[in-house]
Amino acid sequence: MAIQTQAKIPVLDFSNENLKPGTASWSSVREQVCRALEEHGYFVAELGNKVPLELHDTMFDAVRELFDFPTETKRKVIYEKPYHGYSSIANLHERMMIDNATSPEEIQRVTSIFWPDGNDHFRESADSYVRLMKELDQMVTRLLFENYGVEKYYDPHMDLTTRTLGFLKYKERDIDDDDQIKTGWSRIEGLPSHADKHFTSILHQNRVRGLEIKTKDGEWICFEPSPTSFIFLAAESLQVGLRQILMVFLN
Template sequence: MVIQTKIPVLDFSSEDLKPGTGSWFSMCKEVSHALEEYGCFVVELGHKVSLQLHNKIFDVAGELFDFPTETKQKITYEKPFHGYVSSALHERMVIDKATIPEETQKLTKIFWPNGNDRFREIADSFVKLMAELDKMVTRMVFENYGVEKYYDSHMESTTHTFAFLKYKEPQNTGTNTGLKNHTDKHFTSILHQNSVKGLEIKTKDGEWIGFDPSPSTFIFLAADALQVGY
């Protein structure tokens, strides 16, 4: 019998998931085990993320990518690969230090000089949700490995970026491959997809596995900087 490998799905939808509780301690173990074995896991947020917010964030992302290239190229940062990047396979736009509302406002002004409260409010709401999730999971990892005393200083030195990505349909080359396999260079990444099943994760055994995205699920990835500690 062939057993198909699946990315672990961890339910973060409970309001009782708080530090010091039994459910928190149990989740710390599950999170760390999933990151050790797969480098990632699926987060189920349930009611914590509404279908409305899911739809809105993809709607506003579509609006951004519909702007002329010369407008999108005005998004610039000193950091490499930040701002706007375009290739034959995808387009990418990044808001650096995205938890600071003024940074979202700067990007908003590039596209809508007179302002766009709708875009700003949607982006800020989504970033807040993702930052809270990142802080929760990172705290779990630190606690599980007994280095929780470093958690506060780590988060104080952490900045969050918010990236919009639009992948183009890959050319029919016979390989069925879009963007080449890669790892992220920073500490953690959280990915949220629309209904297109484009993401695959490579296991320790070299097997490629995917998952069925939904409005309430996210992929939490241990990026290179976190994996150094394992």
């Protein structure tokens, strides 16, 4: 399983159904994951047939329908955490963040806000989608913990981990190239450059090339999305841990 590069983004193959701890393929991908996150802080996870095209299309169709609801309906999705639930920024960016998304009861609660009579298609698809992302996150985290000799902390870490499912809608921003360079705003996304604050993030796009990633050399690169490819990012908490580990190894 060789690492490929898509415009300087490592691409790792997670489509193998037999990718299990203790196998040769597991050891190989463990080395690749750690190298990619140490050197870049991100990689593309290619899941292949693990992501049915129907699931991808259903989720994005449902998200479009969800954002078409009246604002007063969307604002009923509320959580105590700042910027969770529904929020919007200057008519450029809408976001719906569902806390505790691995709980079928929570998915059902949010579903009932928009579809009081039920929407089994959305609920079941959201549950399947979240379960798929949870499995990917657990696998990558286990690979990291094993590689750095802290696997005994894997289970306690997972017990304390909560997951959020985010739906995001961006509108095109009318700025020129000079403004984009000065402000860090993307014309396509309408969102300033930023780093996530938590441990890991998994991003999945529709077919619009809206995501740009900044390399360690300061270059902004685009990602060519597909229904089966996901960007796996080391967020700030994990990046700090990786830097500390590397300092120990180098010293």
